[in-house]
Structures are given as structure tokens and as C-alpha cells.
Amino acid sequence: GAVVSQHPSRVICKSGTSVKIECRSLDFQATTMFWYRQFPKKSLMLMATSNEGSKATYEQGVEKDKFLINHASLTLSTLTVTSAHPEDSSFYICSAEGGAESSYEQYFGPGTRLTVT
């Protein structure tokens, strides 16, 4: 149980375009979803926390107009990187909090590797 999917797994886009990443909890309803980015050999960096039906809470230094988060249902959250630039290239990982024995355990999606050319 507690499976989280993420799509796409890998995307290459041109500078200036927008990219949407989907995160789904497949076998449980996630009260809260999180979006992280991770640079090579670096630690996870929390970008934002999203709750179904409400606005996402962004971490300090993360531009909410650049990284649009929509948490439309208890099983789906999306992250849209708008007007992407090469410095946005990174590994983006979502996680969902919930599952049969919640207690704030987070279950991570497989991640999306974004390359902006």
C-alpha cells in the first residue's frame, strides 16, 4: 500500500516553456502533499506544502508564481514550472502524507527529472 506515482519521470523542455508534473496517490487519500527539489548529491529541499482545496504554502525563497501548485483532489497534486530556465533543471519529487497508518509518514513518488535546454 501507500503508492505514489509521478508523471512524467523525465522531461526535456526548451527555455521559456512551461512543464506540468503530476503526482497521484494510488491507493490512499492524501490529506497533504509535498513538493521537493533535489540537486545532485544534495539534500531534499522542500518547495511547498499543498492541502486539497486550499492554496499551497510555499517555503521561503520559492516563487509561487513560477512554481504553480494545484491540489485538485485528495489523490492528485500538480506542479507547473512556468517559463522554465536552465537553472530550473533539477530532480523534482512529490510526496503524499497519509495511508493506512498515517502518523505523518510521507510516501514519495519516483521523481521527475527536468532538463531545461
Add this chain to the structure above:
Amino acid sequence: QKEVEQNSGPLSVPEGAIASLNCTYSDRGSQSFFWYRQYSGKSPELIMSIYSNGDKEDGRFTAQLNKASQYVSLLIRDSQPSDSATYLCAALNTGGFKTIFGAGTRLFVKA
């Protein structure tokens, strides 16, 4: 001061040995603690959660929690090369109920 501290490693142990991974946290009110494993190029996966003082065992893994010392550890018995990964310690911060991750400890198990 970082809220969850881990030695970055690398920690190198021979196959079959016990690997001991340590973590300290600063929020004295934290009640929930987690260990995640992350293979290179992959996302983290939950190994264990622990909420009470003492030991919690799951297969080859044992999590240990000492709230008085604000210390969490993960022991991996009979280490295998496939255990080579980065291990992330995390604590639920009582101020805002945010999970804070450590930077991770890299473990290498030599065959």
C-alpha cells in the same frame, strides 16, 4: 543550527557487519521520527517510523529513539551491498507539523 543533524559520511562497512546510522534533532517536542533510504538517482523510500523511546525492529533494521538525548539511530544488521544508499533521518517538527529532513548519511557496504 540545523534542526536534524546527520553525519554526511560516507560510512563504509564490510558485508555482514552492522551499520549504525545516527541522527540528532533540535525540537525537543518532536514525537515522530522517520528513516528513509534513497538510492542514487531515485526518490526516498520509507524504511521505518518510530514514536516511542526504545527500540523498534523490522527485519534487519532496528530504529532506536532516545528523546531525553534527542537522538535517533538506525542499525542495519547483516549489511548487504544492496544496502548501499543515502539514509535520511526525519523528525516531525511540532511547530507547524512540518517534517524536517536531515541531509542524509551515505552508506557503502563493501562486498
